[in-house]
Structure formats: C-alpha cells, structure tokens
Amino acid sequence: MLLFNTQNELVSHLNSVSNKETSIGFVPTMGALHEGHLSLLAEALQHNSLVVVSIFVNPTQFNNAEDLAKYPKTLDKDIEKINKISKDVIVFAPSVDDIYEGKTVSQHFNFDGLENQMEGKFRPGHFDGVGTIVKRLFEIVKPTNAYFGEKDFQQLQIVKKMVKKAKLQVNVIGCPIFRESNGLAMSSRNERLSADERKEAAIIYKTISQAKDLFKTKSATAVTEYVVKTFGKQSRFELEYFQIADEATLLPCIRKSKSKKYRAFIAVFVNKIRLIDTISLN
Numbered sequence: 001m002l003l004f005n006t007q008n009e010l011v012s013h014l015n016s017v018s019n020k021e022t023s024i025g026f027v028p029t030m031g032a033l034h035e036g037h038l039s040l041l042a043e044a045l046q047h048n049s050l051v052v053v054s055i056f057v058n059p060t061q062f063n064n065a066e067d068l069a070k071y072p073k074t075l076d077k078d079i080e081k082i083n084k085i086s087k088d089v090i091v092f093a094p095s096v097d098d099i100y101e102g103k104t105v106s107q108h109f110n111f112d113g114l115e116n117q118m119e120g121k122f123r124p125g126h127f128d129g130v131g132t133i134v135k136r137l138f139e140i141v142k143p144t145n146a147y148f149g150e151k152d153f154q155q156l157q158i159v160k161k162m163v164k165k166a167k168l169q170v171n172v173i174g175c176p177i178f179r180e181s182n183g184l185a186m187s188s189r190n191e192r193l194s195a196d197e198r199k200e201a202a203i204i205y206k207t208i209s210q211a212k213d214l215f216k217t218k219s220a221t222a223v224t225e226y227v228v229k230t231f232g233k234q235s236r237f238e239l240e241y242f243q244i245a246d247e248a249t250l251l252p253c254i255r256k257s258k259s260k261k262y263r264a265f266i267a268v269f270v271n272k273i274r275l276i277d278t279i280s281l282n
Contacts, residue, residue: 001079001082001083001087001088001089001090001091002090002091003079003091003093004090004091004092004093004094005093005094005095005098006094006098007092007094007098007099007140010052010090010092010140010141011140013090014050014052014090014141014142017050018049018050021049022049022050022144023047023048023049023050023144023145024048024049024050024051024052024141024142024143024144024145025043025044025045025047025048025050025051025052025143025144025145025146025147026044026051026052026053026054026137026138026141026143026145026146026147027040027041027044027051027052027053027054027146027147028053028054028056028133028134028137028146028148029053029054029055029056030055030056030057030058030071030188031055031056031057031072031073031074031075031078031093031188032071032072032073032074032078032188032191033055033074033077033078033081033082033188034178034186034187034188034190035178035186036149036151036177036178036185036186036187037053037149038081038082038085039175039176039178040147040148040149040175041053041082041085041086041089041147042085043147043173043175044145044147045085045086045088045089047145048144048145050090051086051088051089051090052089052090052091052092052141052143053082053089053090053091053092054091054092054093054094054137054141055075055078055091055092055093056092056093056094056099056133056137057071057073058099058129058130058132058133059096059104059129060100060104060105060106060125060128060129060132060133061106061125061126061127061129061130061132061133062126062129063123063124063125063126064123066272067274070192071188071189072188072191072192075093079091092140092141099133099136106125106128106129106131106132107128107131107132107135108128109127109128109131109132109162109165110165111127111131111158111161111162111165112161113249113250113251114127114154114157114158114161114249114250115127115128115158117154117243117245117250117251117252118154118241118243118245118250118265118267119154119155119267119276120154121241122240122241122267127155127158130155130158130159131158131159131162134159134162135162135166135168138163138168138170143170144170144171145170145171145173146159146170146171146172146173147173147175148172148173148174148175149174149175149176149177149178150174150175150176150177150278151177151185151186151187151276151277151278152276153174153247153263153265153278154250154265156172156174157247157248157250159172160172177277177278179205180198182199182201182202182205183202183204183205183206183209184198184201184202184204184205184275185204185205185275185276185277187275187276189273189274189275190275192273193270193271193273194271197236197270197271197273200236200237200270201237201268201270201275203230203234203237204237204266204268204275204277205277205279207227207230207231207266208227208264208266208277208278208279209279210226210230211223211226211227211242211244211264211279211281212264212279212280212281214226215244215262215264215281215282219255219256220244220252220253220254220256220262223244223264224242224243224244227239227242227266228242231268236270236271237268237269237270238268238269238270239266239267239268240267240268240269240274241265241266241267242264242265242266243264243265243266244262244263244264244265244281245262245263245264245265246260246261246262247260247261247262247263247280248260248261261280261281261282262280262281262282263278263279263280263281264278264279264281265277265278266278
C-alpha cells in the first residue's frame, strides 16, 4: 500500500499512473477509522480505477481547542484497517504545514445560508474550516468521485454547495450511516466514551427514531417538545440542539409540506463528548 505525506509526492504519483480515462475515488477522513469509513472506501473501490483516502485532522474546523487536542490519532491502526479492505488504496497523511503552507487559517465561504443552521450556530467558523480543507484536498487529489457519510448531512450539503459555487469537476456522493449494534451512529468520538456511556448512548438513535414515527401525525413543534422532554429526564446526556429541517435548505420546518423532504438533526453531549446524528423523516 502506498503512503504519501506530502502533496507534491501524491500529485506526482497520481500524474504518473492516471490519464483522461482514469476515475479517481476519494474518501477524505480525519482518521480513527471505523466501519463507516471503511464502507465509503469499499464503495469507492467498486466504482473507480484509483482510490485515495486522506487522513488529516484539520485544525481550522475545530472551534474547541480541547476537542482538537483530544481527537484520536491512530494512523498505524488506520493503515492496518485499510490494508484489510485493499492494498491498492493510496493513503495521503500530510502535516498541517504541508496542507496550509505555514498559514493555518480558513478561507471564508458563503454557502447560501446552509452554514447558519445547526452545527453552524453552535460551532462558529466550523464550516469555513470544512470548506477550506475539502476544497484544498479536491485541488490536490482532483477526484472524479468523493464519498461522504450522511451522518454529517449538513456537511455533505455544504460540500455539494461549495463544489457547485467553485465549479469543481467532482461528483459528491453521500453514503448511508453505519451504526453500532445498539443504533449509535459510528463516530471516531465514540472511542472516547466509557463502556457504559457507549451503551447508554443508544438513547440518541432510539429518540430520533421515535421522532420519525411521531412526525407522521404530529407537528415539528410537538416532535421537538418530545425530544427535549426525553433528554430533560437524562442526567448523563445534555441536549445541545434538535431540529427538524428541510433537507434542501436546512431551514427549520415551520409547517409541513408534502412537496418537501425533511430530516431530523441532533447534537448531544455525553461527559463533554459531543455526538451528532440525523435521520430522514419522509
């Protein structure tokens, strides 16, 4: 398996092994890989001539320095997991200096309001950081197809918007959420949970699944009240937000419309560890 630590080395290699007919699949990650990431790799391998996975903890998308410091970094284990899927995957694990070239700052983006909802409200500057790193990685790898998990659905919509506005020739593909046996959405942050916390965190998916059932007959306001009340009874879990939104605009649902697709979004703290999840409602 090939591992590159600088963009120059990666670009040189890709130029030497690709031509106009080569399809490059790309899976951008921050490492600490789990089955969800590996499912994106499997999808990319199935549909592309070459597959690149990046492992890079991007500092500009963290508005919490403690969260950045504690984010798991497990490159050797990640490489082992990738090898089990395929030895043909190209791994790109650059340094911060290599990516940002001494200027670790975000570019400012206008995502037509997508950045102002949910995560954007509670993590100032987060999506400027996401847009900056994804755009930079796309410029380096020049992928045909890029794969993202739907757990970060808002991020997925923002990447699609950035690609459209920047007129990048990349097909952005959203892939289903992978869940642990208790329903908890797989996340690198799950590794920081204790065994009990990980078990009890099943309440997140259980609650949004119930919200989906309720949304069939209840208003968005009534469903939100149910979720808030449910977490209000939990001593271990702190609800940061729950929002039912239009999938296309991410604007809150005020009154249901049969012509729109809705999705529930949730963020919960467990012992200062932040977990997010989402579910399609119709």
